[in-house]
Amino acid sequence: MSLQSTVRPWLAASALKHFIKYGSTQNASNTYKPRDALHKPTAQATISALLASGAHFGHSASRMNPNFVPYAYGTRAGITIIDLDQTLPMLRRAANLVRAIASSGGQIVFIGTRPDLRPIVQRAAQRLGSQGYHVGDRWLPGTLTNKIPLFGLDVVKETKVTPDLVIFLNPLSNVNAIRECAIEHVPTIALVDSNADPRIVMYPIPANDESTRTAELIGGILSIAGREGVALWEAKQKREEDKIAKLSNPLYG
Numbered sequence: 001m002s003l004q005s006t007v008r009p010w011l012a013a014s015a016l017k018h019f020i021k022y023g024s025t026q027n028a029s030n031t032y033k034p035r036d037a038l039h040k041p042t043a044q045a046t047i048s049a050l051l052a053s054g055a056h057f058g059h060s061a062s063r064m065n066p067n068f069v070p071y072a073y074g075t076r077a078g079i080t081i082i083d084l085d086q087t088l089p090m091l092r093r094a095a096n097l098v099r100a101i102a103s104s105g106g107q108i109v110f111i112g113t114r115p116d117l118r119p120i121v122q123r124a125a126q127r128l129g130s131q132g133y134h135v136g137d138r139w140l141p142g143t144l145t146n147k148i149p150l151f152g153l154d155v156v157k158e159t160k161v162t163p164d165l166v167i168f169l170n171p172l173s174n175v176n177a178i179r180e181c182a183i184e185h186v187p188t189i190a191l192v193d194s195n196a197d198p199r200i201v202m203y204p205i206p207a208n209d210e211s212t213r214t215a216e217l218i219g220g221i222l223s224i225a226g227r228e229g230v231a232l233w234e235a236k237q238k239r240e241e242d243k244i245a246k247l248s249n250p251l252y253g
Contacts, residue, residue: 041220043228045091047084053213056082058194067197071206080194087206091218094189094203095225098165101187102131102229103236106164110219111135111177116212117169124167124223128230132223133163135177144180162186167222169215172196191218 042049050056056073058064058080064072073083102108108128110121118136125132140150147156155161166181168174168190178200181188188201191209198204208214 041217041224043221043224045088045095045221047088049217050084050087050091050207050214053208053217054211055087055207055214055217056084057208057211058082063195065195065197067199068192068194068206071192071198072194082194082206082208090203091205091207091221094205095222097187097189097203098167098222099225099229099232101165102128102226103232104164104229105131105233107131107133107160108165108167108226109133109135109163110167110169110223111139111174112169112215112219113138113173114170117215120169120212120215120219124219124226127223127227131230131233132226139174139177141176142180143177144184144186165189167219168201169219170209171200172209175200189222191215 058068058072061075061078061080064080068080071083071086073081075081098108108131110124110132111134112118112121113136121134121136125134142150144162147161151159151161162184163186165187166177166189168178168188171178171190171192172195178188178190187203189203189205190201191207191214192198192201192204193207193209196209198206205218207218
């Protein structure tokens with residue numbers, strides 16, 4: 001064991017003991033890091049977490065969509081302030097939907113086509129395992145509405161191509177994908193900023209769609225809800241397999 005590895009923990013403990021009497025107990029393990037929302041997302045949505053991520057900042061008041069007015073708290077310095085008291089229940093509703101669809105074996109697609117959103121949608125899809133997918137570069141037009149020419153008739157017949165839910169982190173850049181989801185009756189969730197019409201998706205979440213930290217927070221909450229749903233689905237499948245195995249066993253009963 002090196003001297004350095006022995007001295008460092010002692011110095012950290014001494015520093016913590018010294019600063020406790022001044023009211024500070026922060027150290028490297030309990031201090032917030034900006035990337036925690038991506039690598040260690042929270043499962044529960046709170047007003048304080050949304051506020052810390054900057055979810056309440058909208059666009060310029062002059063650019064506010066008239067249909068967004070019910071979700072606006074007011075304006076400050078010419079900037080629309082989003083009402084997080086409305087964002088929170090809508091986020092929780094969206095998380096419940098993701099959990100319910102995943103618990104039924106549904107396939108969920110996360111779409112974020114900005115460079116800063118790609119790692120977010122990748123990690124979100126990874127948390128759902130085989131039920132999670134992501135689009136991080138560009139939505140290919142006709143993916144849902146022109147399936148046979150794109151994938152081939154055999155693939156469309158044998159493979160499920162249409163997802164059960166699509167989540168958008170930057171909806172205004174993916175209007176074509178939203179339109180295809182509407183045509184195919186696929187439920188949609190999206191971060192909707194003050195310059196967008198919340199009616200473009202089925203389950204809008206009023207929030208700042210230009211903040212990476214907000215996208216990390218909301219994407220993490222939704223993907224963790226999906227992971228919980230996947231666990232419920234796998235447990236249900238395991239119970240059914242055990243039941244079938246017992247019934248097929250000649251010694252059963």
